[in-house]
Amino acid sequence: MKIFNWTNIRLALMFAAIVFLYAFTTQRNQHRKLKKAEVVFEHQNREEIYPYIRPETVNKLLIENKSDAAAIQKVALDLNKLEQSVNKNEMIEKSEVFVSIDGVLKAVVKQKTPIARVFTDEGSFYIDYQGSTMPLSDEYTARVPIVSGEINGQNRDDLYKLLRFVYDDAFLKKNIIGIQVLPSGSLKMLSRDFNYTIEFGKTINVERKFNNYKAFYQKAVLDSSLYHYKNINLKFTQQVVCTK
Helix, strand or coil, X not given: CCCCCHHXXXXXXXXXXXXHHHHHHHHHHHCCECCEEEEEECCCCHHHHCCCCCHHHXXXXXXXXXXXXXXXXXXXXXXXXXXHHHHCCCCEEEEEEEECCCXXXXXXXXXXXXXXXXXXXXXXXXXXXXXXXXXXXXXXXCCCCEEEECXXXXXXXXXXXXXXXXXXXXXXXXXXXXXXXXXXXXXXXXXXXXXXXXXXXXXXXXXXXXXXXXXXXXXXXHHCHHHHCCEEECCCCCCCEEEC
């Protein structure tokens, strides 16, 4: 006659009870409705504190066709689908959508970062930090260089790299307000504080040319001679040529 191992039986019963309670709690939790939807904008620098898209717009993407989040059951949520829907917005670089423990549907959103505003015959748009296009916003106008001229598939990548270089440099970001792309591919630039034109030339030796310009600027600004120049030529990497 076999002797029952009551210890093993008790463990089995306890395990079964835990599984039952977990399944019951999970099912009950999934059929609960959400409390609300909440949008949080992620900021990595000062420029990103300005909203290019309304939180209400993102909120509508989260709740889809429902009147509000409180009408949605957790079991009906497809978080991946919602995240993809939010990321399709042309103002948004990326997002993370999840439900918090207290039943709040949250979207943590990173907006695109514009680094230049382009004017073409078809209209105007931003180029963002990742090199993609971004529409203008009704909420806020970014203070970025204005780009015009002959922009095409051949010079677009090099121009984007130059714009990103300008954006990442505190001095250039503050100083350069306009860039014109000539049919030859050469660039002309405008300064924020002075009336001269900067003849930059082709998008080659970019760092060297800008370093030459910054060194010249720091020296010339001391004696106020920058007010007398009409043209600053950076085409020659060995020197800066100025015309009054």
